[in-house]
Amino acid sequence: MRLLVEMETKSDVGFTPRMKPKKPKNTRTPKRKPGPSDKEAQIVQRLLKCGQFLQRETNTVCRQFGLKQQQFSVLNEIVWQGPISQKALCERLLFEKSNLSKIVKILLEKKLIRVAVAPGDRRMTLLSETPKGVALWEDCLQAFNQVSNRLMSLLADDEVAGVTRLLKKLEKAFKSQGR
Amino acid sequence: MRLLVEMETKSDVGFTPRMKPKKPKNTRTPKRKPGPSDKEAQIVQRLLKCGQFLQRETNTVCRQFGLKQQQFSVLNEIVWQGPISQKALCERLLFEKSNLSKIVKILLEKKLIRVAVAPGDRRMTLLSETPKGVALWEDCLQAFNQVSNRLMSLLADDEVAGVTRLLKKLEKAFKSQGR
DNA sequence: CGCAAATAGTTTCCGTGTCAACTATAATAT
DNA sequence: ATATTATAGTTGACACGGAAACTATTTGCG
Structure with a gap:
């Protein structure tokens, strides 16, 4: 169970940020895509x-x-x-x-x-x-x-x-x- | 002690509305003017x-x-x-x-x-x-x-x-x- | 070093916001 | 008229939020 992550540039706080600092690799099936922003x-x-x-x-x-x-x-x-x-x-x-x-x-x-x-x-x-x-x-x-x-x-x-x-x-x- | 009131048209809720329904007459000294909006x-x-x-x-x-x-x-x-x-x-x-x-x-x-x-x-x-x-x-x-x-x-x-x-x-x- | 000040986090106490259930009055239906 | 439903407001139980006081580390400084 890992997180679905889309690496991008530095973003701000929020519900659908574009960057997750740690855990750069996605090893988890995207059951729910993280709401397209x-x-x-x-x-x-x-x-x-x-x-x-x-x-x-x-x-x-x-x-x-x-x-x-x-x-x-x-x-x-x-x-x-x-x-x-x-x-x-x-x-x-x-x-x-x-x-x-x-x-x-x-x-x-x-x-x-x-x-x-x-x-x-x-x-x-x-x-x-x-x-x-x-x-x-x-x-x-x-x-x-x-x-x-x-x-x-x-x-x-x-x-x-x-x-x-x-x-x-x-x-x-x-x-x-x-x- | 009455309120300073400036009669105008129907306004919305807020801190400095422009209308006060009742008390149309101002019988009170404006100690503090009601913040110019x-x-x-x-x-x-x-x-x-x-x-x-x-x-x-x-x-x-x-x-x-x-x-x-x-x-x-x-x-x-x-x-x-x-x-x-x-x-x-x-x-x-x-x-x-x-x-x-x-x-x-x-x-x-x-x-x-x-x-x-x-x-x-x-x-x-x-x-x-x-x-x-x-x-x-x-x-x-x-x-x-x-x-x-x-x-x-x-x-x-x-x-x-x-x-x-x-x-x-x-x-x-x-x-x-x-x- | 050793002590004071700063920092991260916890605990305590109290007020208060919320939901649900309740009372009282008014409106509507029969 | 009487019963039913709707509306305005109140109450009680309970959990949570916030300020202040507290603990435990770390940093700064003479």
Whole structure:
């Protein structure tokens, strides 16, 4: 049992790299050819990598204000999107509903948001920010923006626009396909 | 205490949206102007969103094979990058070393990888895949590729190339700036 | 040499993300 | 009206991720 390898020039990390440093000889039947450079899987892999890294990085930023990144995202969305239900938040932020429920609980305990029963449908709750929530949000947002600028400093202006457009497209795809 | 709001047309989610549905009147002093459309923070936010979504999605894929997405990523990297140390894996995958240590332990328990003390430096361990590991990796990779294709189906070919290039650039930035 | 600092990896503790099962309300069917 | 199904949100169990503290080597330096 050895690996199928196609020797080429130095490549980068990814799902279907073109070079495997060791084991130059193929002594193994190619049951599954190593996906002819599966670009899509590479993107997913890279997005995961960047996402996880950014999550750690932004968590340390938000922690200064006693929040986690997800909690801040929810607070941010509530501030901007006015009274909004958990359902709507889930859809906008691509969150898991049980997770969101717990985040909401924490934000409530911290008195950063307020909750009201939706008129006309008592299942639904409408969330809105408190003055205290807005104050914390402002401070945290400033720090968040600062770190974001540092992290994205390598991107040129047109690249920034391009990334934004593409991520928006992906989000849309996820929203429609998501479970 | 009310929000500073600039009314405009319907906008999308993000850090500096141009419309706030409710509260059309600004009755609050703009202590901090709402970052003149902080594009960078928006990108970070979107990357986080997509990353978290993809993590859930790929986790369910990997779970069919008894793995989590991160475990699969590590296995994948070990398969492609031959005998490799935890340190190197951390750098390539942008992982936390304590987390990686635990993942390695799990993969060892499942007998998917093998460990050897590095010659010349007994602190370091060199990880390589076992036949069993390769077999599982193949199956999991196939499923992973399939899901990736589905998730990325909205992207055109040139967009795929563009995203790849930009993510590569971001990774590089993260690697240099990371802590 | 011998001791301090750096490096690779591990462990501990805690918070939290996820799935599945559950409650409560609303919509739909009979 | 009543029963069934769907929807919004909650809870509990459990495993995992992350920061910090820790161990064990190696390197650097006086």
